[in-house]
Amino acid sequence: MYFDPNLANISARKIEGEKIMAKIRVLIAKPGLDGHDRGALVISQALRDRGMEVIYTGLRQSPVQIAQAAIQEDVDVVGVSSLSGAHNTLFPKIIEELKKRGAEDIPVIGGGVIPAEDIPFLIDSGIKKVFTSGASTDALANYIEQLIDSNQTSITPKKIAHIGIAVKQIDSVLSFYTDNLGLELEGIEDIPDEHVKAAFLKIGDSRLELLEPLDSASPIQQFLDKKGEGIHHIALEVDDIHGRVAQLKQEGVPLINDQPKQGAHNSQIAFIHPKAAGRVLFELCEKDEAGDV
Amino acid sequence: MEDKHAQNKSSEANWKQATEKALERFPERKPSFKTSSNIDVDRLYYPDPTENYNQKLGFPGQYPYTRGIQPTMYRSRFWTMRQYAGFGSAAETNNRFRYLLEQGQTGLSVAFDLPTQIGYDSDDPMAEGEVGKVGVAIDSLADMEKLLDGIPLDQVSTSMTINAPASVLLCMYIAVGEKQGVPLEKLTGTIQNDILKEYIARGTYIFPPKPSMRLITDIFAFCQTHIPKFNTISISGYHIREAGSTAVQEAAFTIANGMAYVDHALEAGLDIDSFAPRLAFFFNAHNNFFEEIAKFRAARRIWARIMKEHYGAKNPKSWKMRFHTQTGGSTLTAQQPDNNIVRVTIQALAAVMGGTQSLHTNSRDEALSLPTEDSARIALRTQQILAHESGVSDTVDPLGGSYYVEALTDDIERDVNRYLEQIADLGGAVQAVEAGFMQREIHQAAYDTQKDIEKAETTIVGLNAYTIDEDVNPDLMKVDPALEQAQINAIQTIRNERDQAAVDEALANLKAQAHLEDGHLMPFILKAVKAYATVGEICNVLRSEFGEYIG
Numbered sequence: 001m002y003f004d005p006n007l008a009n010i011s012a013r014k015i016e017g018e019k020i021m022a023k024i025r026v027l028i029a030k031p032g033l034d035g036h037d038r039g040a041l042v043i044s045q046a047l048r049d050r051g052m053e054v055i056y057t058g059l060r061q062s063p064v065q066i067a068q069a070a071i072q073e074d075v076d077v078v079g080v081s082s083l084s085g086a087h088n089t090l091f092p093k094i095i096e097e098l099k100k101r102g103a104e105d106i107p108v109i110g111g112g113v114i115p116a117e118d119i120p121f122l123i124d125s126g127i128k129k130v131f132t133s134g135a136s137t138d139a140l141a142n143y144i145e146q147l148i149d150s151n152q153t154s155i156t157p158k159k160i161a162h163i164g165i166a167v168k169q170i171d172s173v174l175s176f177y178t179d180n181l182g183l184e185l186e187g188i189e190d191i192p193d194e195h196v197k198a199a200f201l202k203i204g205d206s207r208l209e210l211l212e213p214l215d216s217a218s219p220i221q222q223f224l225d226k227k228g229e230g231i232h233h234i235a236l237e238v239d240d241i242h243g244r245v246a247q248l249k250q251e252g253v254p255l256i257n258d259q260p261k262q263g264a265h266n267s268q269i270a271f272i273h274p275k276a277a278g279r280v281l282f283e284l285c286e287k288d289e290a291g292d293v
Numbered sequence: 294m295e296d297k298h299a300q301n302k303s304s305e306a307n308w309k310q311a312t313e314k315a316l317e318r319f320p321e322r323k324p325s326f327k328t329s330s331n332i333d334v335d336r337l338y339y340p341d342p343t344e345n346y347n348q349k350l351g352f353p354g355q356y357p358y359t360r361g362i363q364p365t366m367y368r369s370r371f372w373t374m375r376q377y378a379g380f381g382s383a384a385e386t387n388n389r390f391r392y393l394l395e396q397g398q399t400g401l402s403v404a405f406d407l408p409t410q411i412g413y414d415s416d417d418p419m420a421e422g423e424v425g426k427v428g429v430a431i432d433s434l435a436d437m438e439k440l441l442d443g444i445p446l447d448q449v450s451t452s453m454t455i456n457a458p459a460s461v462l463l464c465m466y467i468a469v470g471e472k473q474g475v476p477l478e479k480l481t482g483t484i485q486n487d488i489l490k491e492y493i494a495r496g497t498y499i500f501p502p503k504p505s506m507r508l509i510t511d512i513f514a515f516c517q518t519h520i521p522k523f524n525t526i527s528i529s530g531y532h533i534r535e536a537g538s539t540a541v542q543e544a545a546f547t548i549a550n551g552m553a554y555v556d557h558a559l560e561a562g563l564d565i566d567s568f569a570p571r572l573a574f575f576f577n578a579h580n581n582f583f584e585e586i587a588k589f590r591a592a593r594r595i596w597a598r599i600m601k602e603h604y605g606a607k608n609p610k611s612w613k614m615r616f617h618t619q620t621g622g623s624t625l626t627a628q629q630p631d632n633n634i635v636r637v638t639i640q641a642l643a644a645v646m647g648g649t650q651s652l653h654t655n656s657r658d659e660a661l662s663l664p665t666e667d668s669a670r671i672a673l674r675t676q677q678i679l680a681h682e683s684g685v686s687d688t689v690d691p692l693g694g695s696y697y698v699e700a701l702t703d704d705i706e707r708d709v710n711r712y713l714e715q716i717a718d719l720g721g722a723v724q725a726v727e728a729g730f731m732q733r734e735i736h737q738a739a740y741d742t743q744k745d746i747e748k749a750e751t752t753i754v755g756l757n758a759y760t761i762d763e764d765v766n767p768d769l770m771k772v773d774p775a776l777e778q779a780q781i782n783a784i785q786t787i788r789n790e791r792d793q794a795a796v797d798e799a800l801a802n803l804k805a806q807a808h809l810e811d812g813h814l815m816p817f818i819l820k821a822v823k824a825y826a827t828v829g830e831i832c833n834v835l836r837s838e839f840g841e842y843i844g
Binding site: 042090 | 497
């Protein structure tokens with residue numbers, strides 16, 4: 001009703017450049033005695049509609065049976081669902097059984113009725129991620145696609161691109177960085193869109209950026225008014241900033257920029273809201289490949 | 294008369310004309326409005342002059358019981374407030390039961406843990422991690438004695454959510470009643486005992502359909518002579534709905550299952566009026582208020598017609614659909630859980646307007662874990678407020694004659710009957726279950742619902758609209774992980790202390806009886822239970838004779 005089989009076939013073949021990639025194979029499993037399989041069944045179908053091959057184990061599978069099925073079916077990822085409260089016992093056992101069989105590289109994700117306080121324990125036990133009540137099937141499918149893609153191309157940020165430091169006046173602090181610390185000043189640039197003047201200091205593969213407000217509308221001015229001088233943000237260099245921003249949005253991470261925008265040196269940048277990261281402002285940036293930086 | 298009719302016609306025409314005009318300036322919120330079962334909802338309902346409401350509805354307490362099964366309904370007695378509870382050990386659950394009774398609850402409802410429901414002892418490897426989690430762990434009669442300690446079984450009716458091993462748990466209940474000195478004919482309560490919906494939606498099956506149906510019919514036969522006031526089955530749409538069905542599917546598949554149990558009992562030679570009065574039903578109440586009310590009313594009417602006209606039952610008690618209702622667990626959100634109190638109120642009100650005999654109201658935190666005592670109390674208070682403060686129980690079937698509710702009742706009846714015909718064509722509910730027909734229909738509906746929510750075509754407050762940043766979550770009910778080991782120790786003590794020869798003999802006799810194609814099982818299970826044979830031991834004997842169902 002909501003999916004067109006023809007479309008499903010097209011998306012089933014993930015086309016990346018010239019290369020047609022194999023379908024992602026997923027094992028959806030119900031460990032223990034729990035009979036609530038509505039979520040498992042809905043997720044199985046949603047992943048199939050996204051072009052994945054889904055094997056559903058049916059009810060009452062032991063951790064051994066699940067590990068065996070994952071290996072026999074040669075799946076890329078295992079999704080386990082429990083609504084009976086047995087997750088703390090059963091989920092880690094599945095990880096153990098996979099390890100025993102040398103298959104710890106198959107990621108396991110969990111879902112069901114899982115109290116938030118149990119999630120750290122499950123993550124520590126080796127569960128990659130826990131999706132709880134209210135999570136959308138799209139977020140899950142995106143997560144799996146990225147999880148599997150990450151085996152081919154890195155999705156972890158590459159490095160710290162720079163650390164932004166809010167200052168009242170670049171001139172009054174610059175000498176500390178260049179003379180006392182001995183860092184190399186690469187240049188000073190006005191970025192009118194951001195109402196900011198920035199000094200770039202090279203340190204290894206990264207930079208420190210001293211940020212001075214150009215006018216009172218500058219976000220740096222607001223920062224200074226509220227908090228005074230200090231570290232303003234940390235910028236991470238990433239690939240495919242558009243894809244990554246879309247993914248974060250999908251996962252419900254609060255963003256300041258829904259879409260990447262133009263940054264310094266022709267880079268593309270986007271800010272994540274500090275409430276997502278314990279009050280630290282993160283910037284994502286992607287360098288212009290043709291650029292000179 | 295003619296004049297009046299003509300006058301109505303012209304008012305109707307005027308209204309339509311005015312509506313067309315208004316629509317140009319103020320279009321409606323949606324191009325079309327539908328209930329959750331995809332029934333079209335009109336802009337306005339008004340009387341059809343050809344309709345004879347009285348004939349179709351019947352008065353309350355009169356066939357076909359559209360307006361309720363008793364002549365006075367809640368004016369004489371409120372519905373039974375029956376909160377489902379159970380967790381951890383028998384002693385802990387006994388405490389919660391006593392608390393609920395002190396708070397004014399009028400019936401007990403036992404939740405068993407999954408190993409008990411699937412016939413495994415707490416020390417069975419299959420039980421690992423599940424002992425005491427979703428309900429109380431009962432291994433032997435000793436646990437049942439603790440569970441019911443100090444609760445007079447001649448004064449409290451007890452509902453037990455137990456299906457595949459219903460015979461075993463019922464025998465334990467009978468044994469405790471005997472020890473309390475309560476005459477068996479005074480025991481009242483309900484066992485769920487509805488295996489077909491386990492295959493369809495709930496998943497706690499043990500045996501294949503054929504021997505399962507035999508066990509159920511055997512319970513019918515035993516109860517009609519020994520514990521005549523006990524409801525022998527609670528034919529359940531609740532779990533079908535939770536698995537994602539629509540309201541129409543819930544009513545249709547439940548009634549189809551009910552017919553399958555009746556058919557099987559008739560084939561075994563029971564007289565319809567000997568067992569039909571003890572059949573009970575169990576429905577869900579979701580948020581679409583009027584549709585839910587119409588569902589209850591339609592289900593009652595359909596069942597009455599089937600019992601009277603199709604099966605030829607003579608006793609009016611056989612025609613009456615008595616049902617328990619629970620509010621919809623799957624409608625609750627983990628986000629902003631206090632909002633669930635409002636959902637539960639709407640749903641409970643629908644159940645009361647629909648004429649339920651008993652009601653469980655869910656707790657606000659059930660999307661997160663088992664309810665805390667505070668949450669369980671608010672849920673019970675919700676029922677008490679409806680009963681005592683809202684005034685809705687002061688007249689019978691307050692929505693009877695509502696043009697909308699009557700039209701919806703008719704629409705649901707029509708759609709349910711369509712499904713019943715389809716299932717009959719497949720050879721009945723057992724065959725339809727084996728062919729996966731109901732499972733597929735439910736799954737498709739569940740998937741459509743999920744997609745509608747994700748596309749925000751359906752608004753769920755706090756989930757896909759009006760969201761806030763919040764920490765999930767506060768104070769949750771936790772089952773002590775040490776319980777599992779304690780339960781394992783206890784069962785091993787029982788095994789050491791009981792008269793093993795008596796257990797072995799009782800189990801051997803049960804096995805021999807199960808092997809006979811039409812041997813009665815209940816007396817043999819009762820004997821084994823009294824010798825302190827465990828749920829797992831008894832079910833394993835039956836597994837060896839009946840085999841196991843693989844989903």
